[in-house]
Amino acid sequence: MSTLTGLERALERFGQRMLGRIRDKEPVELVEALRRECDEHVVVCSESRIVVPNAYDVELAEFAHEELERNGDDRIDQILTDTLARHGERKGYEWAGPLAVHVTKSRDVPNGRYRVASRVMHNVRADAFPRSASA
Template identity: 65%
Template sequence: MSAISAVEQALENRWEALWARVFDKEPVELLDALRRECDSNVVVCSETRTVVPNAYDVELADSVHDELTRRGSRVGQALTDSLVRHAERHGYEWAGPLTVHLTRSAHVPNGRYRVASSVMPHVSAEGFQHTST
């Protein structure tokens, strides 16, 4: 690991620890779920090109959504930034512009959150539409 990567990793760990203290453990678990979703949908196109989905839909239970957004924080942007750092560390390339969209859902199976990803080549945060399954 290079010196810059070690510094980035240390900053990432501190950021996650801060989130864990401020918001309990929910955002850290959510970050891990986003990373797992990204990692489990890797497409190796060539020896030098690994592509991952670029549109992430995070469905939050009402109580979790309220907790994460009540302070007026930009949770979606923070999650996006963390996912960008994760992809950079692994050498992933996005299938298009990256977005993480948070929605409120009363139908989240674990009562907390559900993460799904897709490839949307020309997605923008304003144009991302939540579709029910």
């Protein structure tokens, strides 16, 4: 039985539809890419303390970002943040600071899909994320 919430499943279905339209490539789920970014940057401080980055940048291809805007989903940053927070809880991760996921549109994403990057930011604010030059 899956541990995903209904909202996470809906977001993943959206990601599959979004990426399924891009050429004949195998769709890659955005939520899984975000989780993978988190998992790949763990720092094991002790047996009981695993620290991960707390600031995540998600750059979406222009068409995907525009589709989100058309669907009126202006909460995508918060939805992804909540999804990643639940992932971190399940894994026993400690965030390096307040957790935030910031979504922007970009012309320069690999294969016309998306790019996910993470870093440690001690005091995360929405305006602390750099503006995409192509947005």
